[in-house]
Amino acid sequence: MTETHGKYDSGCPVAYALDILGDRWSLLIIRDMAVRGAQTYGALLEGWEGISTNILAQRLKQLEQDGIVSKTRDPENRRSFRYALTAKGRDLAPVIVELVLWSGKYNAADNAMTGLLEKIRVDRAAVEACIRAGKTP
Amino acid sequence: MTETHGKYDSGCPVAYALDILGDRWSLLIIRDMAVRGAQTYGALLEGWEGISTNILAQRLKQLEQDGIVSKTRDPENRRSFRYALTAKGRDLAPVIVELVLWSGKYNAADNAMTGLLEKIRVDRAAVEACIRAGKTP
DNA sequence: CTGGATCCCAATAGATACTG
DNA sequence: CAGTATCTATTGGGATCCAG
Numbered sequence: 274m275t276e277t278h279g280k281y282d283s284g285c286p287v288a289y290a291l292d293i294l295g296d297r298w299s300l301l302i303i304r305d306m307a308v309r310g311a312q313t314y315g316a317l318l319e320g321w322e323g324i325s326t327n328i329l330a331q332r333l334k335q336l337e338q339d340g341i342v343s344k345t346r347d348p349e350n351r352r353s354f355r356y357a358l359t360a361k362g363r364d365l366a367p368v369i370v371e372l373v374l375w376s377g378k379y380n381a382a383d384n385a386m387t388g389l390l391e392k393i394r395v396d397r398a399a400v401e402a403c404i405r406a407g408k409t410p
Numbered sequence: 411m412t413e414t415h416g417k418y419d420s421g422c423p424v425a426y427a428l429d430i431l432g433d434r435w436s437l438l439i440i441r442d443m444a445v446r447g448a449q450t451y452g453a454l455l456e457g458w459e460g461i462s463t464n465i466l467a468q469r470l471k472q473l474e475q476d477g478i479v480s481k482t483r484d485p486e487n488r489r490s491f492r493y494a495l496t497a498k499g500r501d502l503a504p505v506i507v508e509l510v511l512w513s514g515k516y517n518a519a520d521n522a523m524t525g526l527l528e529k530i531r532v533d534r535a536a537v538e539a540c541i542r543a544g545k546t547p
Numbered sequence: 548c549t550g551g552a553t554c555c556c557a558a559t560a561g562a563t564a565c566t567g
Numbered sequence: 568c569a570g571t572a573t574c575t576a577t578t579g580g581g582a583t584c585c586a587g
Contacts, residue, residue: 283458286513376423
């Protein structure tokens with residue numbers, strides 16, 4: 274019954290994760306939602322790395338299918354949509370935290386944009402709790 | 411002096427990590443070394459997912475440049491090489507562990523090949539210590 | 548206007564066959 | 568065993584077009 278997801282159906286949990294996250298953009302989109310609080314297509318387009326419109330649309334659709342992202346109409350602005358992380362998406366917080374710690378160790382120099390590393394160093398649990406609560410740390 | 415690595419030089423630590431790991435194969439190669447103990451080109455080729463030869467060669471070269479993997483001549487077999495994780499590569503252990511835990515939560519069904527999830531659940535610290543020590547858990 | 552589809556084209560990733 | 572060569576498929580950028 275296990276839905277065959279992607280390319281390699283090896284039964285390895287690392288491969289399962291990489292089927293969803295193993296590309297240049299998916300995790301950056303998740304980061305934009307978790308860390309920067311981006312909630313709209315427009316806000317995601319203006320991320321730090323400059324994703325293009327077709328890729329963003331495609332990845333959002335895929336992430337929605339994978340249960341990472343939810344899409345709803347904006348209650349206050351009927352012509353807009355709101356994207357949010359699901360519980361499954363927010364549960365990636367520890368993965369993001371470990372990636373940031375690793376980068377911080379080996380790429381100490383540039384960490385300019387986020388300040389995330391410092392926040393994690395001060396109180397890692399608090400950062401994860403924020404993300405899990407759907408708030409930006 | 412920060413060497414510009416890859417595509418997006420945004421200064422975000424997540425992006426730094428993804429520049430090295432954000433593709434379908436790099437982290438699987440690292441997993442094969444860390445978890446399965448693969449040390450040769452041939453052993454890596456026979457991983458669970460079936461990487462093709464050119465991709466493996468290219469990724470190994472890149473991972474070596476990025477300081478994740480080291481390549482040395484096999485002392486016992488002069489015509490063979492041995493690939494190993496560097497400290498930087500082994501320090502990805504927590505990232506792999508978090509990915510496995512996440513997959514285990516949302517893809518409980520298939521975890522057949524590794525048994526890694528169970529080991530992590532029994533003693534996470536021990537698994538990470540193994541990998542950091544260059545031993546397979 | 549926001550959100551997204553589409554087309555064109557360049558660049559990368561990848562499978563297979565072959566080589567020292 | 569450890570790759571290279573070749574060829575095809577997929578990805579991605581950028582502009583533009585389209586719908587609500």
